[in-house]
Amino acid sequence: MQSLTPVQSAERIHLIDALRGIAILGIFIANLPVGFSFYNASLPNSGPWFHPWDKQTVFIEHLLIEGKFYSIFSLLFGWGLAIQLKRSELKGLTPVSFVRRRLLFMFLLGLAHLLLLWTGDIVAFYALVGFVFLWIRKWNDRKLFITAIILLLSPILLYYLKMKFEWMMAPAGILYQTGEKIDIHVAGIGGFEEFVKKLKYGNYFDHLQTLLSGVFYRFGDLVFQSRIPKVLGMFILGYLLGKDDRYKQLITNTKLLWSIAIGGLILGLPCNYMLARYMEEGKYYNLGMEGLYQTIVYAFGVAPLALAYVALFFLAARTSFGKKAVAILQPVGKMAFSNYILHSLVGCFVFYGFGFAMLHQVGPVYTTLFAFLVFIGQIIFSTLWLKYFNYGPVEWLWRSGTYGKWQKQVRS
Numbered sequence: 001m002q003s004l005t006p007v008q009s010a011e012r013i014h015l016i017d018a019l020r021g022i023a024i025l026g027i028f029i030a031n032l033p034v035g036f037s038f039y040n041a042s043l044p045n046s047g048p049w050f051h052p053w054d055k056q057t058v059f060i061e062h063l064l065i066e067g068k069f070y071s072i073f074s075l076l077f078g079w080g081l082a083i084q085l086k087r088s089e090l091k092g093l094t095p096v097s098f099v100r101r102r103l104l105f106m107f108l109l110g111l112a113h114l115l116l117l118w119t120g121d122i123v124a125f126y127a128l129v130g131f132v133f134l135w136i137r138k139w140n141d142r143k144l145f146i147t148a149i150i151l152l153l154s155p156i157l158l159y160y161l162k163m164k165f166e167w168m169m170a171p172a173g174i175l176y177q178t179g180e181k182i183d184i185h186v187a188g189i190g191g192f193e194e195f196v197k198k199l200k201y202g203n204y205f206d207h208l209q210t211l212l213s214g215v216f217y218r219f220g221d222l223v224f225q226s227r228i229p230k231v232l233g234m235f236i237l238g239y240l241l242g243k244d245d246r247y248k249q250l251i252t253n254t255k256l257l258w259s260i261a262i263g264g265l266i267l268g269l270p271c272n273y274m275l276a277r278y279m280e281e282g283k284y285y286n287l288g289m290e291g292l293y294q295t296i297v298y299a300f301g302v303a304p305l306a307l308a309y310v311a312l313f314f315l316a317a318r319t320s321f322g323k324k325a326v327a328i329l330q331p332v333g334k335m336a337f338s339n340y341i342l343h344s345l346v347g348c349f350v351f352y353g354f355g356f357a358m359l360h361q362v363g364p365v366y367t368t369l370f371a372f373l374v375f376i377g378q379i380i381f382s383t384l385w386l387k388y389f390n391y392g393p394v395e396w397l398w399r400s401g402t403y404g405k406w407q408k409q410v411r412s
Contacts, residue, residue, distance in 0.1 A: 013083075015251070018326040019313055020076050021333030025375045026069025027122075028343045030061065032367035035120040036347035038196060038359050045363055054363035061364065062276035063269075064305075067230075067298065070122065071306035074231045077126060078238025079247065081133065086243075096134055098402075103130045105401035109337075109394065118344040119214030123337070125222055126231065133235050141243070144236050151233035152303050155226035159295040162224075163287045175220030182213035189213075196359070204354040224285075226295075234303065250314070257311045264308025271301025331382035332375070335392030339378050346374055387411070 033039040041055050051057075081099060088098040110124030136147065162168045183189040187209035189198060198206050222228070241247050250256060278284070278294035285291070316322040332339055349355035350370075351362070362370075385392065389409050391399060399407045 014326055014330045015314070015317060016076055016079060017331075017333035017336075018317070018329035019072065019310065019333065020336045021329040021331075021339075021379075022313070023069045023073040023076065024333075024336050024340050024343070025371065026065050027073065027340075028347075028375070029368055029371045030065050030069065031120060031343070032347060032371055033058065033061075033364045035118070036351040036359070037362045037367050038199075038351075039363055039367070040360075043360075047361060049358070049361050049366050050363040051365035053365050057364040057368060059276050059280065061368070062279045063272050066272075066275065066279070067302040068272075068306040068309060071230070071234050071303055072310060074126070074234035075238035075241070075306070075310065077130070078133070078235035078240075079242035080238075081130065081137075081235070082239045082242030085137070096137075099134060100131070102398075102402045103127045103134075105398055106130075108401075109398060113341060113344065114215050114218070115211055116208070117211075117341070118348055119211055119218050121218070121344075123340070125219070125227070129228060129231050129235065132228075132232060133239070136236075137239065141240060144240060148233040148236035148240075151229035151236070153299050154229045155295050156292070156299050158226045158229075159287075159292055163292065169224075169287075172220045172224040175216045175223065179213040179216035179220065182216065183210075186212060199352050200357055200359040202353045207348070207352060207354060230302075234306075237307075251317075254315070257315050260311040261308045261315065264304040264306075264311065268301045268305025268308055271297040272305055275301055328379060328383075331386050332379045334386065335378075335382045335395060337398065338392030338394040339382065341394055342378065343374070 039045070039054070039058075041058060045054065084099055084102065085095040088095040104127070107124050107127035110121050110127055114121040114124055136144070139147070158168070183195065187198065187206075189195050189210070195210060198210055202210075241250065274297040275294060278290060278297065281290055283290040284294050317326050351357070351359045353359075382392070388411055389396070390411060391407070391409065396407060396409050
């Protein structure tokens with residue numbers, strides 16, 4: 001039996017890396033106003049870092065970004081799983097055992113991110129959903145595709161059941177209540193306003209206290225939003241795309257790509273326009289009809305628009321400009337895990353109390369510009385880093401844990 005070695009640079013699919021880089025930029029743009037600056041349109045926002053176009057920017061981001069880029073990231077995650085499963089099988093190893101090791105160390109790194117830096121981590125959650133995916137990966141393609149569609153639409157039924165049956169809120173409710181108890185007994189926080197004050201004015205030790213309860217709030221919210229079926233559905237679609245190198249046929253099929261792009265835009269844009277309108281009202285957590293309508297347009301709009309973005313990316317990547325863009329974006333996507341953690345480091349230091357404490361002082365126009373500036377810096381940093389090292393720092397730790405030995409990091 002041959003030992004498995006990490007994927008070398010020449011074997012990497014640069015399109016995946018470039019698209020992953022775009023995905024983490026979209027995720028960062030979406031996270032900044034909500035998870036770092038805590039922008040609230042209902043508050044009197046005045047000062048040098050607010051802009052008259054802030055509300056319009058929020059609407060546009062809900063229309064074009066909200067949910068779409070984590071969906072793309074989920075698609076790419078499933079695609080990557082297909083590649084890893086195939087490659088480990090070709091090497092004579094047990095594919096599921098290898099992928100489980102990858103997911104285990106991914107979970108541990110995500111958990112460290114949750115407990116030491118930022119409560120909005122998605123990595124640990126992805127790892128857990130990845131374990132669920134492994135249970136069904138051997139289903140035939142037709143069954144998997146139907147399952148993916150059902151999963152992506154299931155939040156509609158789940159939200160309706162939460163409206164009708166109080167016990168349906170039990171999983172999320174238990175997690176929320178656990179977070180509240182930890183807040184009271186560990187951090188001495190009695191509500192959301194006190195939590196925000198602790199983030200803005202507290203030191204890093206205070207921040208650590210909020211992260212302990214934040215784990216439960218985070219997973220409670222992911223359960224409430226039915227994020228498990230949303231992510232698993234996109235995992236499956238990505239897996240089907242990567243399985244047996246099916247993507248090679250897709251990216252060369254111009255007619256099919258345009259069909260996906262046009263169909264996704266026709267369905268996705270109107271639904272996401274309505275999604276942005278409902279998100280303006282902010283009634284999703286009230287378990288009322290407005291929240292149900294928001295869930296419906298989300299289910300029918302987000303995944304199709306995300307797939308339209310992917311199809312347009314593949315089409316654009318064929319052009320001379322697109323090829324240059326892929327080459328520029330590939331390094332930042334190859335180091336996506338490291339750059340995702342770096343987003344948290346930068347966001348926490350800029351907006352929280354142990355840094356510049358800019359929380360509640362920056363509107364979406366400037367957080368969006370800030371996201372692009374950080375991303376440009378990451379492109380430069382990632383390109384330079386990969387000239388001297390084989391992997392990003394977090395990727396190196398992840399790979400070393402997965403393969404059971406320290407991987408060669410410095411380029412020879």
